[in-house]
Amino acid sequence: MSNNQFKKGELYSFITGKASTAIGRRLQKNFKQANIEITIEQWSVLYHLWKVDGMSQQQLCDATFRDKPSITRLVDNLEKLKLVKRNASKEDRRKNLIVLSPVGKELEERCMEIANITLNEALQGVTNGQIEIAKEVLQMVYDNLK
Amino acid sequence: MSNNQFKKGELYSFITGKASTAIGRRLQKNFKQANIEITIEQWSVLYHLWKVDGMSQQQLCDATFRDKPSITRLVDNLEKLKLVKRNASKEDRRKNLIVLSPVGKELEERCMEIANITLNEALQGVTNGQIEIAKEVLQMVYDNLK
DNA sequence: GACATATAGTTGTTTATGCAACTAAACAAA
DNA sequence: TTTGTTTAGTTGCATAAACAACTATATGTC
Numbered sequence: 567m568s569n570n571q572f573k574k575g576e577l578y579s580f581i582t583g584k585a586s587t588a589i590g591r592r593l594q595k596n597f598k599q600a601n602i603e604i605t606i607e608q609w610s611v612l613y614h615l616w617k618v619d620g621m622s623q624q625q626l627c628d629a630t631f632r633d634k635p636s637i638t639r640l641v642d643n644l645e646k647l648k649l650v651k652r653n654a655s656k657e658d659r660r661k662n663l664i665v666l667s668p669v670g671k672e673l674e675e676r677c678m679e680i681a682n683i684t685l686n687e688a689l690q691g692v693t694n695g696q697i698e699i700a701k702e703v704l705q706m707v708y709d710n711l712k
Numbered sequence: 713m714s715n716n717q718f719k720k721g722e723l724y725s726f727i728t729g730k731a732s733t734a735i736g737r738r739l740q741k742n743f744k745q746a747n748i749e750i751t752i753e754q755w756s757v758l759y760h761l762w763k764v765d766g767m768s769q770q771q772l773c774d775a776t777f778r779d780k781p782s783i784t785r786l787v788d789n790l791e792k793l794k795l796v797k798r799n800a801s802k803e804d805r806r807k808n809l810i811v812l813s814p815v816g817k818e819l820e821e822r823c824m825e826i827a828n829i830t831l832n833e834a835l836q837g838v839t840n841g842q843i844e845i846a847k848e849v850l851q852m853v854y855d856n857l858k
Numbered sequence: 859g860a861c862a863t864a865t866a867g868t869t870g871t872t873t874a875t876g877c878a879a880c881t882a883a884a885c886a887a888a
Numbered sequence: 889t890t891t892g893t894t895t896a897g898t899t900g901c902a903t904a905a906a907c908a909a910c911t912a913t914a915t916g917t918c
Contacts, residue, residue: 579850687856699846703731703842
């Protein structure tokens with residue numbers, strides 16, 4: 567690959583990721599309009615718990631690509647909102663298993679509907695083929711750097 | 713476009729933008745290794761000042777896709793680091809013109825070299841054609857939501 | 859000129875990230 | 889069993905983002 571493939575202006579937009587910031591802001595706004603008072607960061611944790619309830623904090627770190635302090639504090643805030651609860655693991659007393667409350671479980675359907683709507687807004691006019699390639703590139707970038 | 717084009721797992725990674733986060737972290741790390749003690753957010757402001765010195769804070773907001781309080785505080789921190797200075801505009805006394813200090817100017821060459829190296833690390837194995845399509849998709853997402 | 863409105867920037871609050879230093883439990887080896 | 893190491897999670901600190909409320913200057917209209 568050539569060293570000169572990027573003009574400076576292109577470099578900037580690729581690094582700063584303004585598209586994902588824009589999606590995040592729109593999703594947040596759409597949650598708010600639906601009277602769902604959670605942040606997109608909290609959503610990204612709940613998202614994984616809706617798939618597999620009772621994950622440990624370390625598993626949430628791996629799933630969400632966050633470090634341990636970030637997850638500690640996101641779980642703190644989700645607990646304050648009564649959406650999850652920390653249960654000490656009986657097999658390994660170092661572990662907290664994070665379980666959804668009934669209210670936390672109920673949020674899934676509405677949140678996922680809004681997330682799908684948001685994504686369709688974001689991807690208007692983009693073809694499936696283009697999306698596939700964009701996803702591949704982003705995955706390769708991630709793999710190159712992790 | 714179909715409403716069902718995204719399986720949930722794909723939706724998540726597209727929204728959360730882990731690739732741009734990974735590039736940002738790597739750039740930060742590469743700055744640190746080169747003993748350049750600025751954050752990537754500070755870099756993204758300097759980047760525009762290197763192109764056009766003396767921009768107003770509002771112009772920096774538009775260029776970096778940040779709101780006004782964010783720019784106020786980034787400029788505060790850049791001033792603390794003696795990399796820029798706020799100069800009151802003589803034509804319009806509401807405006808601060810942000811000008812680079814000599815030290816701020818000197819940083820450009822080393823920073824841009826590191827940014828280019830980081831981007832080449834990130835894009836190993838990705839073809840120019842794929843990059844073009846990824847950039848188009850990200851631009852369309854941004855335009856759809858702004 | 860006086861008043862309403864728009865623009866530029868600041869401050870306060872809450873939430874989140876990155877890093878380093880820390881505690882506690884589990885495990886492994888002697 | 890004692891010692892050392894790894895793993896899980898927490899806490900402190902600095903930086904940053906989003907949002908709302910605010911001040912001050914500029915501008916448009918009557």
